[in-house]
Amino acid sequence: MAKFTVEGRNFLVNDRPFQMISGAIHYFRVVPEYWRDRLLKLKACGFNTVETYIAWNIHEPKKGQFCFTGAADIVRFIEIAAELDLHVIVRPSPYICAEWEFGGLPSWLLAEDGMKLRCNYKPYLDHVDAYYDVLIPLLLPLLDTNGGPIIAMQVENEYGSYGNDKNYLEYLRQGLLRRGVDVLLFTSDGPEDHMLQGGTIPGALATANFGSRPEESFEKLGEYEPNNPLVCMEYWNGWFDHWGEEHHVRGYDDVADVLDRILKSGASVNFYMFQGGTNFGFYNGANFFDKYEPTVTSYDYNALLSESGDITDKYLAIRDVISKYSDVPKALLPTPIPKHNYGTVQLTEQARLFDSLELLSVPVQSVYPETMEKLGQDYGFILYTTRISGPRPRSKVTVQEVRDRALVFMDNVYQGVIERNNHSLSLTAEEHDVAVEIPREGASLSILVENLGRVNYGWMMKDPKGITEGVRHERQFLYDWTIHPLPLDDLTSLVFEPIDFGGDPVPEPTFYKGTFEVDELADTFLNMEGWTKGVAFVNGFNLGRYWEIGPQKTLYVPAPLLREGANELIIFELHGMNEPQVTLQEVPDLG
Missing domain, CATH: 2.60.120.260 (Galactose-binding domain-like)
Structure with missing residues:
Protein backbone atom coordinates (compact mmCIF):
# COMPACT_ATOMS: atom_id res chain seq x y z
CA MET A 1 0.00 0.00 0.00
CA ALA A 2 0.98 3.63 -0.44
CA LYS A 3 2.77 5.67 2.23
CA PHE A 4 0.40 7.87 4.27
CA THR A 5 1.70 10.92 6.15
CA VAL A 6 0.55 14.25 7.58
CA GLU A 7 2.15 17.56 6.66
CA GLY A 8 0.58 20.66 8.12
CA ARG A 9 -3.00 21.02 6.93
CA ASN A 10 -2.62 18.19 4.40
CA PHE A 11 -2.71 14.44 4.31
CA LEU A 12 -0.16 13.00 1.90
CA VAL A 13 -0.01 9.68 0.08
CA ASN A 14 3.38 9.01 -1.50
CA ASP A 15 4.17 12.67 -0.73
CA ARG A 16 1.23 13.95 -2.78
CA PRO A 17 -1.82 15.74 -1.27
CA PHE A 18 -4.60 13.33 -0.39
CA GLN A 19 -8.20 14.16 0.44
CA MET A 20 -9.64 11.27 2.38
CA ILE A 21 -13.13 10.28 1.22
CA SER A 22 -14.17 7.46 3.49
CA GLY A 23 -17.30 5.46 4.24
CA ALA A 24 -18.24 3.37 7.26
CA ILE A 25 -19.06 -0.32 6.85
CA HIS A 26 -19.28 -2.42 10.01
CA TYR A 27 -18.08 -5.95 9.30
CA PHE A 28 -20.18 -7.21 12.24
CA ARG A 29 -23.40 -5.92 10.63
CA VAL A 30 -22.83 -7.64 7.26
CA VAL A 31 -22.53 -11.38 6.64
CA PRO A 32 -18.90 -12.18 5.67
CA GLU A 33 -19.92 -13.51 2.26
CA TYR A 34 -20.98 -9.96 1.34
CA TRP A 35 -17.95 -8.03 2.60
CA ARG A 36 -16.33 -7.86 -0.84
CA ASP A 37 -19.58 -6.80 -2.50
CA ARG A 38 -20.03 -3.88 -0.10
CA LEU A 39 -16.39 -2.79 -0.36
CA LEU A 40 -16.51 -2.93 -4.17
CA LYS A 41 -19.58 -0.69 -4.16
CA LEU A 42 -17.75 1.73 -1.86
CA LYS A 43 -14.82 1.94 -4.26
CA ALA A 44 -17.12 2.22 -7.29
CA CYS A 45 -18.75 5.26 -5.72
CA GLY A 46 -15.41 7.08 -5.67
CA PHE A 47 -14.42 6.46 -2.04
CA ASN A 48 -10.74 5.84 -1.34
CA THR A 49 -11.04 4.69 2.29
CA VAL A 50 -13.25 2.44 4.43
CA GLU A 51 -13.79 2.94 8.15
CA THR A 52 -14.97 0.39 10.68
CA TYR A 53 -15.46 0.14 14.39
CA ILE A 54 -14.23 -2.97 16.20
CA ALA A 55 -16.85 -4.30 18.62
CA TRP A 56 -15.25 -5.68 21.79
CA ASN A 57 -18.33 -7.74 22.71
CA ILE A 58 -18.08 -9.63 19.41
CA HIS A 59 -14.46 -10.58 20.02
CA GLU A 60 -14.55 -11.36 23.76
CA PRO A 61 -18.11 -12.56 24.39
CA LYS A 62 -17.04 -14.30 27.58
CA LYS A 63 -14.23 -13.03 29.78
CA GLY A 64 -10.96 -14.43 28.46
CA GLN A 65 -12.60 -16.23 25.53
CA PHE A 66 -11.67 -14.57 22.25
CA CYS A 67 -13.15 -14.96 18.76
CA PHE A 68 -11.72 -13.65 15.50
CA THR A 69 -13.25 -16.07 13.01
CA GLY A 70 -16.33 -16.10 10.79
CA ALA A 71 -18.37 -12.93 11.23
CA ALA A 72 -15.72 -11.73 13.72
CA ASP A 73 -12.79 -12.07 11.27
CA ILE A 74 -11.77 -8.42 11.28
CA VAL A 75 -8.41 -9.30 9.73
CA ARG A 76 -10.08 -10.80 6.65
CA PHE A 77 -12.34 -7.77 6.26
CA ILE A 78 -9.30 -5.47 6.23
CA GLU A 79 -7.42 -7.78 3.87
CA ILE A 80 -10.29 -7.60 1.36
CA ALA A 81 -10.18 -3.81 1.56
CA ALA A 82 -6.45 -3.95 0.84
CA GLU A 83 -7.03 -6.21 -2.16
CA LEU A 84 -9.29 -3.47 -3.54
CA ASP A 85 -6.65 -0.78 -2.88
CA LEU A 86 -8.74 0.90 -0.22
CA HIS A 87 -7.19 2.64 2.75
CA VAL A 88 -8.63 1.62 6.13
CA ILE A 89 -9.48 3.56 9.28
CA VAL A 90 -9.88 1.39 12.36
CA ARG A 91 -11.74 2.47 15.48
CA PRO A 92 -10.88 -0.16 18.11
CA SER A 93 -11.82 1.91 21.12
CA PRO A 94 -13.09 -0.18 24.00
CA TYR A 95 -16.29 1.84 23.50
CA ILE A 96 -17.75 2.43 20.02
CA CYS A 97 -21.37 3.63 20.57
CA ALA A 98 -22.61 2.72 17.05
CA GLU A 99 -26.15 2.05 18.35
CA TRP A 100 -24.63 -1.33 19.16
CA GLU A 101 -25.38 -3.30 22.31
CA PHE A 102 -23.67 -1.60 25.29
CA GLY A 103 -21.66 0.51 22.85
CA GLY A 104 -19.53 -2.54 22.09
CA LEU A 105 -18.54 -3.18 25.70
CA PRO A 106 -18.92 -6.80 26.83
CA SER A 107 -21.81 -7.39 29.21
CA TRP A 108 -19.67 -9.34 31.67
CA LEU A 109 -18.07 -6.09 32.82
CA LEU A 110 -21.31 -5.43 34.72
CA ALA A 111 -20.94 -8.64 36.73
CA GLU A 112 -18.18 -7.01 38.77
CA ASP A 113 -19.33 -4.99 41.76
CA GLY A 114 -18.24 -1.37 41.63
CA MET A 115 -17.22 -1.46 37.96
CA LYS A 116 -16.50 2.02 36.58
CA LEU A 117 -16.66 2.41 32.82
CA ARG A 118 -14.59 4.59 30.51
CA CYS A 119 -12.30 6.13 33.09
CA ASN A 120 -8.94 5.58 34.77
CA TYR A 121 -10.29 2.74 36.93
CA LYS A 122 -7.75 -0.06 37.15
CA PRO A 123 -10.08 -3.10 37.00
CA TYR A 124 -11.66 -1.69 33.83
CA LEU A 125 -8.27 -0.87 32.31
CA ASP A 126 -7.00 -4.34 33.16
CA HIS A 127 -9.80 -5.82 31.05
CA VAL A 128 -9.02 -3.41 28.21
CA ASP A 129 -5.37 -4.40 28.36
CA ALA A 130 -6.18 -8.10 28.24
CA TYR A 131 -8.34 -7.51 25.17
CA TYR A 132 -5.81 -5.26 23.43
CA ASP A 133 -3.03 -7.75 24.10
CA VAL A 134 -4.91 -10.11 21.78
CA LEU A 135 -6.48 -7.64 19.30
CA ILE A 136 -3.66 -5.22 18.52
CA PRO A 137 -1.05 -7.84 17.45
CA LEU A 138 -3.56 -9.00 14.81
CA LEU A 139 -3.71 -5.47 13.40
CA LEU A 140 0.01 -4.63 13.43
CA PRO A 141 0.87 -6.40 10.13
CA LEU A 142 -2.00 -4.45 8.52
CA LEU A 143 -0.69 -1.01 9.47
CA ASP A 144 0.33 1.34 6.67
CA THR A 145 3.79 1.56 8.24
CA ASN A 146 4.11 -2.21 7.78
CA GLY A 147 2.86 -2.21 4.19
CA GLY A 148 -0.80 -2.67 5.06
CA PRO A 149 -3.92 -0.55 4.45
CA ILE A 150 -4.58 0.88 7.96
CA ILE A 151 -3.72 4.58 7.89
CA ALA A 152 -5.27 5.71 11.18
CA MET A 153 -6.57 4.35 14.47
CA GLN A 154 -8.90 5.89 17.03
CA VAL A 155 -7.98 6.35 20.69
CA GLU A 156 -11.53 6.69 22.13
CA ASN A 157 -14.91 7.45 20.67
CA GLU A 158 -16.85 10.68 21.36
CA TYR A 159 -15.39 10.68 24.83
CA GLY A 160 -16.16 14.37 25.37
CA SER A 161 -19.86 13.48 25.26
CA TYR A 162 -19.30 11.22 28.27
CA GLY A 163 -16.42 12.35 30.45
CA ASN A 164 -13.23 14.40 30.83
CA ASP A 165 -10.70 11.94 32.30
CA LYS A 166 -7.57 12.87 30.33
CA ASN A 167 -5.49 10.32 32.25
CA TYR A 168 -7.78 7.62 30.84
CA LEU A 169 -7.39 8.89 27.28
CA GLU A 170 -3.63 9.12 27.66
CA TYR A 171 -3.52 5.58 29.05
CA LEU A 172 -5.32 4.30 25.94
CA ARG A 173 -3.05 6.30 23.64
CA GLN A 174 0.09 5.04 25.35
CA GLY A 175 -1.31 1.51 25.24
CA LEU A 176 -1.57 1.67 21.45
CA LEU A 177 1.94 3.10 21.14
CA ARG A 178 3.38 0.56 23.56
CA ARG A 179 1.91 -2.29 21.51
CA GLY A 180 3.54 -0.99 18.32
CA VAL A 181 0.81 1.13 16.70
CA ASP A 182 2.66 3.86 14.82
CA VAL A 183 0.03 5.17 12.39
CA LEU A 184 -1.96 8.37 12.86
CA LEU A 185 -3.93 8.35 16.12
CA PHE A 186 -7.08 10.43 16.44
CA THR A 187 -10.10 11.24 18.58
CA SER A 188 -13.61 12.14 17.38
CA ASP A 189 -16.14 14.37 19.13
CA GLY A 190 -19.04 16.67 18.49
CA PRO A 191 -18.01 20.20 17.41
CA GLU A 192 -18.85 21.78 20.75
CA ASP A 193 -16.43 23.24 23.28
CA HIS A 194 -17.17 20.90 26.18
CA MET A 195 -16.98 17.85 23.91
CA LEU A 196 -13.70 18.87 22.29
CA GLN A 197 -12.24 19.89 25.63
CA GLY A 198 -13.19 16.59 27.26
CA GLY A 199 -12.37 14.28 24.39
CA THR A 200 -9.11 15.49 22.84
CA ILE A 201 -5.53 14.92 23.94
CA PRO A 202 -2.06 15.91 22.67
CA GLY A 203 -0.58 13.40 20.29
CA ALA A 204 -3.90 12.50 18.68
CA LEU A 205 -5.56 14.37 15.82
CA ALA A 206 -8.89 15.89 16.87
CA THR A 207 -11.73 15.25 14.42
CA ALA A 208 -15.40 16.25 14.50
CA ASN A 209 -18.71 14.43 14.01
CA PHE A 210 -21.71 16.23 12.51
CA GLY A 211 -24.44 16.02 9.90
CA SER A 212 -24.93 19.61 8.78
CA ARG A 213 -23.50 23.16 8.91
CA PRO A 214 -19.96 22.06 7.98
CA GLU A 215 -18.59 25.60 7.92
CA GLU A 216 -19.55 26.21 11.56
CA SER A 217 -18.34 22.80 12.65
CA PHE A 218 -14.95 23.14 10.99
CA GLU A 219 -14.56 26.65 12.38
CA LYS A 220 -15.03 25.28 15.90
CA LEU A 221 -12.77 22.27 15.23
CA GLY A 222 -10.14 24.63 13.86
CA GLU A 223 -9.94 26.37 17.22
CA TYR A 224 -8.66 23.10 18.67
CA GLU A 225 -6.75 21.90 15.57
CA PRO A 226 -5.25 25.07 14.04
CA ASN A 227 -2.30 23.37 12.37
CA ASN A 228 -3.53 19.94 11.27
CA PRO A 229 -5.92 18.57 8.61
CA LEU A 230 -9.63 19.09 9.23
CA VAL A 231 -11.66 15.88 9.24
CA CYS A 232 -15.33 15.13 9.67
CA MET A 233 -14.95 11.64 11.11
CA GLU A 234 -18.70 11.00 11.13
CA TYR A 235 -20.77 12.72 8.48
CA TRP A 236 -24.27 11.65 9.52
CA ASN A 237 -25.98 11.18 6.17
CA GLY A 238 -28.98 9.34 7.66
CA TRP A 239 -30.17 8.18 11.06
CA PHE A 240 -31.27 5.12 13.03
CA ASP A 241 -34.71 4.09 14.28
CA HIS A 242 -36.14 3.25 17.69
CA TRP A 243 -39.08 0.93 18.16
CA GLY A 244 -42.37 2.80 18.06
CA GLU A 245 -41.23 5.79 16.01
CA GLU A 246 -41.18 6.60 12.29
CA HIS A 247 -38.46 5.40 9.95
CA HIS A 248 -35.88 8.16 9.48
CA VAL A 249 -35.24 9.40 5.97
CA ARG A 250 -32.90 12.20 4.85
CA GLY A 251 -33.12 13.42 1.27
CA TYR A 252 -30.14 12.83 -0.99
CA ASP A 253 -30.13 16.42 -2.26
CA ASP A 254 -29.39 17.75 1.23
CA VAL A 255 -26.74 15.08 1.85
CA ALA A 256 -25.06 15.81 -1.49
CA ASP A 257 -25.06 19.58 -0.85
CA VAL A 258 -23.33 19.24 2.54
CA LEU A 259 -20.75 16.83 1.08
CA ASP A 260 -20.02 19.26 -1.74
CA ARG A 261 -19.32 21.99 0.79
CA ILE A 262 -17.08 19.70 2.85
CA LEU A 263 -15.00 18.64 -0.15
CA LYS A 264 -14.85 22.16 -1.56
CA SER A 265 -13.30 23.34 1.72
CA GLY A 266 -10.47 20.83 1.30
CA ALA A 267 -11.41 18.87 4.41
CA SER A 268 -11.57 15.09 4.57
CA VAL A 269 -14.72 13.17 5.37
CA ASN A 270 -15.97 9.80 6.59
CA PHE A 271 -19.60 8.92 5.82
CA TYR A 272 -21.47 7.47 8.76
CA MET A 273 -22.82 5.24 7.30
CA PHE A 274 -21.93 4.13 3.78
CA GLN A 275 -23.93 1.00 4.53
CA GLY A 276 -25.61 0.44 7.87
CA GLY A 277 -26.40 -3.26 7.73
CA THR A 278 -28.30 -5.21 10.38
CA ASN A 279 -28.33 -5.65 14.16
CA PHE A 280 -28.60 -9.42 13.89
CA GLY A 281 -29.34 -11.42 17.03
CA PHE A 282 -29.68 -9.39 20.21
CA TYR A 283 -26.98 -6.86 19.32
CA ASN A 284 -29.11 -3.73 18.94
CA GLY A 285 -28.33 -0.96 21.41
CA ALA A 286 -30.59 1.58 23.09
CA ASN A 287 -30.61 5.22 24.11
CA PHE A 288 -31.74 6.84 27.33
CA PHE A 289 -32.30 10.56 27.52
CA ASP A 290 -35.83 11.27 28.75
CA LYS A 291 -36.75 7.60 28.52
CA TYR A 292 -35.41 4.21 27.48
CA GLU A 293 -35.51 3.74 23.68
CA PRO A 294 -34.28 0.47 22.14
CA THR A 295 -33.01 0.47 18.55
CA VAL A 296 -34.72 -1.70 15.92
CA THR A 297 -33.13 -4.71 14.24
CA SER A 298 -32.50 -2.97 10.93
CA TYR A 299 -29.58 -0.54 10.81
CA ASP A 300 -30.50 0.63 7.33
CA TYR A 301 -29.67 4.20 8.48
CA ASN A 302 -31.08 5.53 5.19
CA ALA A 303 -27.49 5.23 3.97
CA LEU A 304 -26.00 5.13 0.46
CA LEU A 305 -26.51 1.38 0.30
CA SER A 306 -29.69 -0.14 1.68
CA GLU A 307 -29.67 -2.65 4.51
CA SER A 308 -29.39 -5.44 1.92
CA GLY A 309 -26.62 -3.65 0.00
CA ASP A 310 -28.64 -2.20 -2.88
CA ILE A 311 -27.61 1.03 -4.58
CA THR A 312 -29.89 3.95 -3.78
CA ASP A 313 -30.60 7.37 -5.25
CA LYS A 314 -28.43 8.76 -2.48
CA TYR A 315 -25.54 6.59 -3.70
CA LEU A 316 -25.87 7.96 -7.22
CA ALA A 317 -26.11 11.56 -6.03
CA ILE A 318 -23.02 11.20 -3.85
CA ARG A 319 -21.06 9.57 -6.68
CA ASP A 320 -21.82 12.60 -8.84
CA VAL A 321 -20.49 14.96 -6.17
CA ILE A 322 -17.32 12.92 -5.61
CA SER A 323 -16.66 12.86 -9.37
CA LYS A 324 -16.15 16.65 -9.19
CA TYR A 325 -13.17 16.20 -6.88
CA SER A 326 -11.77 12.76 -7.67
CA ASP A 327 -11.68 10.10 -10.36
CA VAL A 328 -14.52 7.63 -9.99
CA PRO A 329 -13.72 4.08 -11.22
CA LYS A 330 -15.64 2.92 -14.26
CA ALA A 331 -17.39 -0.45 -14.65
CA LEU A 332 -16.46 -1.61 -11.16
CA LEU A 333 -19.89 -2.35 -9.73
CA PRO A 334 -20.57 -6.03 -8.95
CA THR A 335 -23.65 -7.79 -10.25
CA PRO A 336 -26.67 -6.95 -8.06
CA ILE A 337 -27.46 -9.64 -5.50
CA PRO A 338 -30.78 -11.28 -6.44
CA LYS A 339 -33.87 -10.96 -4.24
CA HIS A 340 -36.62 -13.55 -4.18
CA ASN A 341 -40.19 -14.01 -3.01
CA TYR A 342 -40.36 -17.50 -1.50
CA ARG A 352 -44.47 -23.82 24.72
CA LEU A 353 -41.84 -22.00 26.77
CA PHE A 354 -43.07 -23.25 30.15
CA ASP A 355 -42.99 -26.84 28.88
CA SER A 356 -39.46 -26.37 27.54
CA LEU A 357 -37.64 -24.67 30.41
CA GLU A 358 -35.57 -27.66 31.48
CA LEU A 359 -34.49 -28.22 27.86
CA LEU A 360 -33.34 -24.63 27.41
CA SER A 361 -31.88 -23.72 30.78
CA VAL A 362 -30.27 -24.96 33.97
CA PRO A 363 -32.23 -23.31 36.79
CA VAL A 364 -30.52 -21.29 39.51
CA GLN A 365 -31.88 -21.00 43.06
CA SER A 366 -31.48 -17.60 44.68
CA VAL A 367 -32.85 -15.83 47.71
CA TYR A 368 -33.40 -12.71 45.62
CA PRO A 369 -33.58 -11.99 41.88
CA GLU A 370 -30.15 -11.75 40.24
CA THR A 371 -29.35 -9.80 37.10
CA MET A 372 -28.39 -11.52 33.86
CA GLU A 373 -24.78 -10.44 34.25
CA LYS A 374 -24.44 -11.93 37.73
CA LEU A 375 -25.54 -15.27 36.27
CA GLY A 376 -23.11 -15.07 33.35
CA GLN A 377 -25.82 -14.33 30.79
CA ASP A 378 -25.33 -11.70 28.13
CA TYR A 379 -28.49 -11.39 25.98
CA GLY A 380 -31.99 -12.75 25.50
CA PHE A 381 -34.56 -13.45 28.21
CA ILE A 382 -34.57 -14.49 31.85
CA LEU A 383 -37.42 -16.08 33.83
CA TYR A 384 -37.92 -15.54 37.57
CA THR A 385 -40.37 -17.76 39.49
CA THR A 386 -41.44 -17.77 43.14
CA ARG A 387 -44.34 -19.00 45.28
CA ILE A 388 -46.66 -16.59 47.09
CA SER A 389 -48.76 -17.82 50.02
CA GLY A 390 -52.47 -16.99 50.16
CA PRO A 391 -55.02 -15.70 50.53
CA ARG A 392 -54.08 -12.12 49.60
CA PRO A 393 -56.24 -9.36 48.14
CA ARG A 394 -55.62 -8.00 44.68
CA SER A 395 -52.41 -5.96 44.90
CA LYS A 396 -49.87 -4.49 42.55
CA VAL A 397 -46.82 -6.46 41.41
CA THR A 398 -43.85 -4.10 41.47
CA VAL A 399 -40.51 -4.90 39.84
CA GLN A 400 -37.76 -2.79 41.33
CA GLU A 401 -36.61 -2.24 38.67
CA VAL A 402 -37.29 -3.99 35.38
CA ARG A 403 -34.71 -3.98 32.60
CA ASP A 404 -36.44 -3.82 30.21
CA ARG A 405 -39.81 -5.48 29.54
CA ALA A 406 -41.47 -8.17 31.66
CA LEU A 407 -44.40 -10.53 31.08
CA VAL A 408 -46.11 -11.51 34.33
CA PHE A 409 -47.78 -14.91 34.86
CA MET A 410 -49.65 -16.46 37.79
CA ASP A 411 -49.70 -20.24 37.66
CA ASN A 412 -48.43 -19.84 34.07
CA VAL A 413 -51.47 -17.72 33.12
CA TYR A 414 -50.63 -14.36 31.54
CA GLN A 415 -51.50 -11.34 33.71
CA GLY A 416 -49.95 -8.42 31.84
CA VAL A 417 -46.74 -6.66 30.91
CA ILE A 418 -44.45 -4.37 32.93
CA GLU A 419 -42.33 -1.96 30.93
CA ARG A 420 -39.34 0.05 32.05
CA ASN A 421 -40.62 3.43 30.92
CA ASN A 422 -44.00 3.46 32.64
CA HIS A 423 -43.69 1.16 35.67
CA SER A 424 -44.04 3.13 38.89
CA LEU A 425 -42.46 1.89 42.12
CA SER A 426 -45.36 3.24 44.21
CA LEU A 427 -48.04 1.03 45.77
CA THR A 428 -50.81 2.50 43.63
CA ALA A 429 -51.53 0.47 40.51
CA GLU A 430 -51.88 2.56 37.37
CA GLU A 431 -53.83 1.39 34.34
CA HIS A 432 -50.71 -0.04 32.73
CA ASP A 433 -49.48 -1.84 35.88
CA VAL A 434 -50.15 -5.46 36.85
CA ALA A 435 -52.09 -6.48 39.97
CA VAL A 436 -52.98 -10.00 41.09
CA GLU A 437 -55.09 -11.66 43.77
CA ILE A 438 -53.59 -14.70 45.47
CA PRO A 439 -56.02 -17.56 46.29
CA ARG A 440 -56.05 -19.37 49.62
CA GLU A 441 -53.86 -22.20 48.35
CA GLY A 442 -51.22 -19.74 47.12
CA ALA A 443 -49.90 -19.26 43.60
CA SER A 444 -46.79 -19.36 41.48
CA LEU A 445 -45.60 -15.97 40.20
CA SER A 446 -43.39 -15.97 37.11
CA ILE A 447 -41.80 -12.93 35.48
CA LEU A 448 -40.24 -13.29 32.02
CA VAL A 449 -37.88 -10.35 31.40
CA GLU A 450 -36.53 -9.40 27.98
CA ASN A 451 -33.23 -7.56 27.58
CA LEU A 452 -34.15 -5.09 24.82
CA GLY A 453 -30.57 -3.85 24.43
CA ARG A 454 -28.13 -2.17 26.79
CA VAL A 455 -27.79 1.60 26.56
CA ASN A 456 -25.00 2.48 24.12
CA TYR A 457 -24.56 6.23 24.68
CA GLY A 458 -24.53 8.77 27.47
CA TRP A 459 -24.79 8.77 31.22
CA MET A 460 -27.09 5.72 31.55
CA MET A 461 -24.68 3.19 30.01
CA LYS A 462 -24.32 1.18 33.21
CA ASP A 463 -27.40 -0.84 32.35
CA PRO A 464 -27.61 -4.33 33.91
CA LYS A 465 -30.48 -6.48 32.67
CA GLY A 466 -33.23 -8.56 34.22
CA ILE A 467 -34.53 -7.58 37.67
CA THR A 468 -31.99 -5.27 39.26
CA GLU A 469 -33.20 -5.21 42.87
CA GLY A 470 -36.36 -7.04 43.84
CA VAL A 471 -40.05 -7.81 43.35
CA ARG A 472 -42.89 -6.71 45.65
CA HIS A 473 -46.50 -7.79 45.99
CA GLU A 474 -48.15 -4.78 47.59
CA ARG A 475 -45.28 -3.54 49.83
CA GLN A 476 -43.74 -6.92 50.68
CA PHE A 477 -40.54 -8.03 48.96
CA LEU A 478 -40.71 -11.61 47.66
CA TYR A 479 -37.83 -14.03 48.22
CA ASP A 480 -36.83 -17.58 47.29
CA TRP A 481 -36.60 -17.51 43.48
CA THR A 482 -35.96 -20.08 40.78
CA ILE A 483 -34.23 -18.38 37.85
CA HIS A 484 -33.98 -19.71 34.30
CA PRO A 485 -31.46 -17.87 32.06
CA LEU A 486 -32.76 -17.98 28.48
CA PRO A 487 -30.13 -16.61 26.07
CA LEU A 488 -31.77 -18.61 23.24
CA ASP A 489 -28.40 -19.22 21.63
CA ASP A 490 -29.18 -22.90 21.00
Missing part, protein backbone atom coordinates in the same frame (compact mmCIF):
# COMPACT_ATOMS: atom_id res chain seq x y z
CA GLY A 343 -44.02 -17.05 -0.61
CA THR A 344 -45.98 -18.11 2.44
CA VAL A 345 -44.43 -20.28 5.14
CA GLN A 346 -46.76 -22.26 7.37
CA LEU A 347 -45.67 -22.78 10.96
CA THR A 348 -46.93 -26.27 11.75
CA GLU A 349 -45.28 -27.17 15.06
CA GLN A 350 -44.97 -25.50 18.45
CA ALA A 351 -43.12 -25.78 21.77
CA LEU A 491 -32.69 -24.14 20.19
CA THR A 492 -31.72 -27.62 19.04
CA SER A 493 -32.94 -29.21 22.29
CA LEU A 494 -36.54 -28.04 21.81
CA VAL A 495 -39.18 -30.73 21.35
CA PHE A 496 -41.95 -29.64 19.00
CA GLU A 497 -45.46 -31.02 18.57
CA PRO A 498 -48.14 -30.29 15.97
CA ILE A 499 -50.01 -27.03 16.52
CA ASP A 500 -53.45 -27.57 18.04
CA PHE A 501 -55.80 -25.38 16.02
CA GLY A 502 -58.80 -26.09 18.22
CA GLY A 503 -60.10 -23.52 20.73
CA ASP A 504 -58.93 -19.99 21.40
CA PRO A 505 -55.16 -19.40 21.31
CA VAL A 506 -53.55 -18.96 24.75
CA PRO A 507 -51.30 -15.87 25.08
CA GLU A 508 -48.27 -17.85 26.24
CA PRO A 509 -44.67 -17.45 25.01
CA THR A 510 -44.28 -20.17 22.39
CA PHE A 511 -41.77 -21.34 19.80
CA TYR A 512 -43.31 -22.03 16.38
CA LYS A 513 -41.53 -24.04 13.69
CA GLY A 514 -42.03 -24.43 9.97
CA THR A 515 -40.01 -25.31 6.89
CA PHE A 516 -39.75 -23.86 3.40
CA GLU A 517 -38.06 -24.96 0.21
CA VAL A 518 -35.40 -22.98 -1.65
CA ASP A 519 -34.51 -23.87 -5.23
CA GLU A 520 -32.29 -20.86 -5.91
CA LEU A 521 -30.44 -18.95 -3.21
CA ALA A 522 -31.32 -15.25 -2.98
CA ASP A 523 -31.84 -12.54 -0.39
CA THR A 524 -35.33 -12.30 1.00
CA PHE A 525 -37.32 -10.46 3.68
CA LEU A 526 -39.41 -12.05 6.41
CA ASN A 527 -42.73 -10.22 6.75
CA MET A 528 -44.05 -10.48 10.32
CA GLU A 529 -47.46 -8.91 9.74
CA GLY A 530 -50.03 -10.40 12.09
CA TRP A 531 -47.48 -11.32 14.76
CA THR A 532 -46.99 -9.30 17.97
CA LYS A 533 -43.47 -9.41 19.36
CA GLY A 534 -40.60 -11.83 19.40
CA VAL A 535 -37.51 -13.19 17.68
CA ALA A 536 -37.05 -15.10 14.42
CA PHE A 537 -34.44 -17.76 13.60
CA VAL A 538 -33.57 -19.17 10.15
CA ASN A 539 -31.54 -22.37 10.13
CA GLY A 540 -30.49 -21.59 13.70
CA PHE A 541 -29.34 -18.04 12.92
CA ASN A 542 -30.93 -15.29 15.00
CA LEU A 543 -32.29 -12.71 12.52
CA GLY A 544 -33.26 -10.32 15.33
CA ARG A 545 -36.39 -8.95 16.95
CA TYR A 546 -39.73 -7.99 15.44
CA TRP A 547 -42.42 -5.89 17.12
CA GLU A 548 -45.81 -4.84 15.84
CA ILE A 549 -45.28 -1.23 17.01
CA GLY A 550 -42.83 -0.77 14.09
CA PRO A 551 -41.58 1.03 12.20
CA GLN A 552 -39.79 -2.07 10.91
CA LYS A 553 -42.14 -4.69 9.45
CA THR A 554 -39.71 -7.11 7.79
CA LEU A 555 -36.50 -8.86 8.81
CA TYR A 556 -33.63 -9.13 6.32
CA VAL A 557 -32.58 -12.70 5.42
CA PRO A 558 -29.30 -12.75 3.46
CA ALA A 559 -28.92 -15.58 0.98
CA PRO A 560 -25.86 -17.09 2.74
CA LEU A 561 -28.13 -17.98 5.68
CA LEU A 562 -30.25 -20.17 3.41
CA ARG A 563 -29.54 -23.54 1.85
CA GLU A 564 -30.87 -25.26 -1.24
CA GLY A 565 -33.71 -27.59 -0.32
CA ALA A 566 -35.41 -27.53 3.08
CA ASN A 567 -34.89 -24.58 5.42
CA GLU A 568 -36.05 -24.25 9.02
CA LEU A 569 -37.83 -21.22 10.45
CA ILE A 570 -38.42 -20.85 14.21
CA ILE A 571 -40.32 -17.91 15.67
CA PHE A 572 -40.39 -17.19 19.38
CA GLU A 573 -43.63 -15.25 19.84
CA LEU A 574 -44.28 -13.68 23.24
CA HIS A 575 -47.97 -12.82 22.94
CA GLY A 576 -49.74 -14.39 20.00
CA MET A 577 -50.43 -14.03 16.28
CA ASN A 578 -53.38 -13.94 13.91
CA GLU A 579 -52.35 -16.97 11.86
CA PRO A 580 -49.33 -19.31 12.16
CA GLN A 581 -47.84 -18.18 8.89
CA VAL A 582 -45.40 -15.61 7.52
CA THR A 583 -44.30 -14.42 4.10
CA LEU A 584 -40.82 -14.37 2.59
CA GLN A 585 -40.91 -11.48 0.11
CA GLU A 586 -38.43 -9.77 -2.21
CA VAL A 587 -38.78 -6.21 -0.90
CA PRO A 588 -38.23 -4.78 2.61
CA ASP A 589 -40.70 -2.76 4.64
CA LEU A 590 -38.96 -0.51 7.18
CA GLY A 591 -42.03 1.60 7.90
